[in-house]
Every structure is written in C-alpha cells, then in structure tokens.
Amino acid sequence: MRWVTFDCYGTLVDWRHGIRTGTELIAPGQGARLLEAYNRHEQAVQTEAPTLRYRLVLAEALRRACAEEQVALHHDDAFVLAATLPYWPVFPEVQSELSALRADGWNLALLTNCDRDLVAETLRRLRVPFEAVVTAEDAGAYKPADAHFDLFQRAHEPEAWVHVAQSYVHDMVPAHRLGIRRVWINRLGERPADESIIQRTLPDLRGLPAAVGHPRD
Known part of the structure; x- marks a missing residue:
C-alpha cells in the first residue's frame, strides 16, 4: 500500500x-x-x-x-x-487537501505524540478517514524517537511512503534519518538547522497532492 x-x-x-x-x-x-x-x-x-x-x-x-x-x-x-x-481548530485547508490525496489513491495515517483517547476526539473534527493511527501510547515513546515510524513500517510495510509534518525537530529529522520521503509544512516560516534534511517545503497543506505526486509515480 x-x-x-x-x-x-x-x-x-x-x-x-x-x-x-x-x-x-x-x-x-x-x-x-x-x-x-x-x-x-x-x-x-x-x-x-x-x-x-x-x-x-x-x-x-x-x-x-x-x-x-x-x-x-x-x-x-x-x-x-x-x-x-x-476542540482545538483544524486548519482551514486540511479537509480539502486530505480528500484530494485520498481521491488520488493515497492511504492516510497519523503518527502523533498523543494519547489514543485524545486523538480519537480530534479525528471527529478532521472529517477525513485515516486508515491507521500510531500514538505515543502505542509506540511507548515520543517523536523525535524512531518508535512511531518503526511501528508503522512493521505493521503496514508501505510500498511508497511520504511523511508530512510541521515540526522540523520531531518529524523531519527522524524521517530523514530513516530515509523516508518528506514534506515540511513550514507554517511558522522557520529556518532549518540543516537545509539538506528538507526535500519539499510548503507554507501550509495547499498544493500537497502535487508535492507528494501520484501514488503510482
């Protein structure tokens, strides 16, 4: 998948x-x-x-x-x-961009530093289905440790995998370390400590389907 x-x-x-x-x-x-x-x-x-x-x-x-x-x-x-x-608000472009990814044939998953019960409440607000969720509770660790990524990979054996996140430290660094394709959602206009870690950058999720490409590419 x-x-x-x-x-x-x-x-x-x-x-x-x-x-x-x-x-x-x-x-x-x-x-x-x-x-x-x-x-x-x-x-x-x-x-x-x-x-x-x-x-x-x-x-x-x-x-x-x-x-x-x-x-x-x-x-x-x-x-x-x-x-x-x-009740924390979802960014306004999220639903349309995630829906477009699903329409293109991508499966969606969350790798979150959160508890199962709390993220379950947030999933109601996202209003887009996710095929998998890995929490800190599941992983027994918090990102930037590798545990979320390792657990997801063992469970799903992805044929193609792109990780999308706002946090340079918590997500871009471990994704780079593990050789996972990645898109940085740089909502805060930050400068990365190491430019070589970043592959694609967007200011928000608009245009994400084009940035990750078609799943068959």
Missing part, C-alpha cells in the same frame, strides 16, 4: 491556537507568553518520561511554564489543555 503519514497537532490542527486559548481560560491575558514557555518545556518532559500519557505531559509542561512565568496555577487547572484539546 502507498501511504502519506502526518503529524497531527501543528500540522493538521492549530496546536499553538489551542495552547494559547487554553491557557487564557486559567490565566487571562497570559496566553501568548505561556504558549512560548510551554513550548520550551514540552519536549523535555517527553524525554524525561517517554511512556507518560500525553494528558500528563500537557499538565506537567504547563506547570513548568507557569512556574517559569510566575503565573499562579491551581492544581486542577493544570489539566485545562487535555480538557480543551478535542
């Missing part, structure tokens, strides 16, 4: 909007700086505890962000991000 795999949060779902607006619920006016602080802590939490459920990663990274920014956080409020994640 021929597959396009995706990261979910940041690539298909507006992760930054979700973190910013979620933290605004508990700390009005502080969402923008808590988003940036959260982003500095999440990967460290995942590295320290690679089997920790993602809802607990969200809570611990938020605790650390609030401590760094000296924002008071009540114990129960640390779980606001897991509670609001099912």
